Structures are given as structure tokens and as C-alpha cells.
Amino acid sequence: SQQGEEDPQALSIQEGENATMNCSYKTSINNLQWYRQNSGRGLVHLILIRSNEREKHSGRLRVTLDTSKKSSSLLITASRAADTASYFCATDAGTGGFKTIFGAGTRLFVKA
Amino acid sequence: DTEVTQTPKHLVMGMTNKKSLKCEQHMGHRAMYWYKQKAKKPPELMFVYSYEKLSINESVPSRFSPECPNSSLLNLHLHALQPEDSALYLCASSHPGLARGSSYNEQFFGPGTRLTVL
Numbered sequence: 001s002q003q004g005e006e007d008p009q010a011l012s013i014q015e016g017e018n019a020t021m022n023c024s025y026k027t028s029i030n031n032l033q034w035y036r037q038n039s040g041r042g043l044v045h046l047i048l049i050r051s052n053e054r055e056k057h058s059g060r061l062r063v064t065l066d067t068s069k070k071s072s073s074l075l076i077t078a079s080r081a082a083d084t085a086s087y088f089c090a091t092d093a094g095t096g097g098f099k100t101i102f103g104a105g106t107r108l109f110v111k112a
Numbered sequence: 113d114t115e116v117t118q119t120p121k122h123l124v125m126g127m128t129n130k131k132s133l134k135c136e137q138h139m140g141h142r143a144m145y146w147y148k149q150k151a152k153k154p155p156e157l158m159f160v161y162s163y164e165k166l167s168i169n170e171s172v173p174s175r176f177s178p179e180c181p182n183s184s185l186l187n188l189h190l191h192a193l194q195p196e197d198s199a200l201y202l203c204a205s206s207h208p209g210l211a212r213g214s215s216y217n218e219q220f221f222g223p224g225t226r227l228t229v230l
Contacts, residue, residue, distance in 0.1 A: 042202060
């Protein structure tokens with residue numbers, strides 16, 4: 001079953017612009033993560049935000065979490081062509097265990 | 113070494129074949145995962161091993177048989193697969209963590225095995 005729904009499904013921007021992706025989920029969570037996947041490759045962990053955190057930064061990434069709305073957003077500032085990839089949110093579905101459920105993903109294309 | 117390796121990179125097999133996918137990590141992680149990913153879809157969890165014991169089986173058909181022979185290795189044995197099983201199979205590992213809300217769910221992924229079933 002799919003926990004997270006992401007929008008937009010696809011996003012095309014110019015290099016230097018900011019990209020914002022949103023994720024909504026259905027159950028309570030302990031943490032939410034964002035991953036990046038280059039075409040047909042493995043996923044790379046970007047950032048983890050815990051349920052008691054509201055915002056987190058890592059380099060050009062900014063993640064927010066609103067547990068009351070069951071939603072999160074990922075902002076990539078000053079995007080680069082190398083940021084072209086699919087971005088997935090993932091939650092633990094509140095199980096506190098290993099079960100990880102990925103959202104549908106946003107495909108980001110950054111034009112040089 | 114912060115790498116998860118998977119072999120083979122590509123695999124083509126017939127429906128009557130038996131093959132195995134292999135995954136290896138040397139980060140001391142004690143949780144290892146198998147995911148299946150179809151094109152333009154998110155990864156779907158199949159199995160999780162914790163301390164070499166099967167912790168989660170997401171109702172995966174028995175034609176997929178996981179094995180964790182030691183803390184560094186994870187195998188996925190394949191037998192009598194169907195064409196719809198063609199997909200990218202991803203392995204991941206993580207620290208199991210000590211408490212809820214810890215960072216244990218950060219997973220490190222291998223590059224995947226692209227499986228085609230004819």
C-alpha cells in the first residue's frame with residue numbers, strides 16, 4: 001500500500017530556480033525521509049526529519065514537516081542540472097520498526 | 113566502506129530457471145532489505161532481515177525466497193518467476209537502532225539488479 005502521495009508528479013525548471021516537492025501521508029509517523037533516485041539506479045538518502053521536528057536544512061535542501069496536516073515539503077534551492085532525478089518521500093508508517101513506505105515520487109528535470 | 117553492492121547488475125531468465133541475486137555490505141548494519149521497483153513507480157518493500165532473522169515478509173509469493181547467511185550478505189533466490197516479476201530489485205541496509213525515533217531508518221541502497229523474465 002502507498003503511504004505517501006507526492007505532488008507534483010513531474011516538475012521542469014530552469015537551472016538556478018528553486019524546486020518544491022510536497023508529500024502527504026495517511027498514518028502517524030515517527031520520522032519522514034527524502035530520497036533521490038537517478039534514472040534506474042539505487043536511491044540516495046537526502047535527509048531525515050523526526051516527527052517532533054518542524055524544519056531541517058542540509059546544504060541546498062530544506063525540509064518541513066507538518067504532522068497536523070500529515071504533510072512534508074522538500075525545497076531544493078538554486079537547482080542544478082545534476083539535481084535532475086526522481087525524489088521520493090518515505091515514512092515508517094508509525095510502526096517504529098523497519099517497514100518503510102515510499103510515496104509515488106516527483107520527477108524533477110532541471111534544464112541547463 | 114559505505115557501499116552496498118549488488119550482483120549481477122542485469123539478469124535475464126526464463127520462467128523455469130533458478131537464479132539468485134546477491135547483496136553485500138560492510139558497514140556493520142544489522143538490518144537488510146529487499147525492494148522491488150517497477151518502472152516509474154516507487155520501491156515496494158518485500159523483505160526485511162534484522163540480526164539475520166526474517167523480520168518482515170510483505171506477503172511476497174514463495175517463488176521469491178530470501179536468505180541472510182551472515183550479517184554482511186543477503187540473497188534473494190528466484191524460481192519459476194513470471195514475466196510480471198521483471199523489475200529493478202534493490203537491496204538496502206541500515207542500523208537497526210535502539211529506540212523509536214532514532215535514525216535507524218536511514219537506509220543505504222545498492223545500485224540494483226535489473227531483472228527480465230522471459
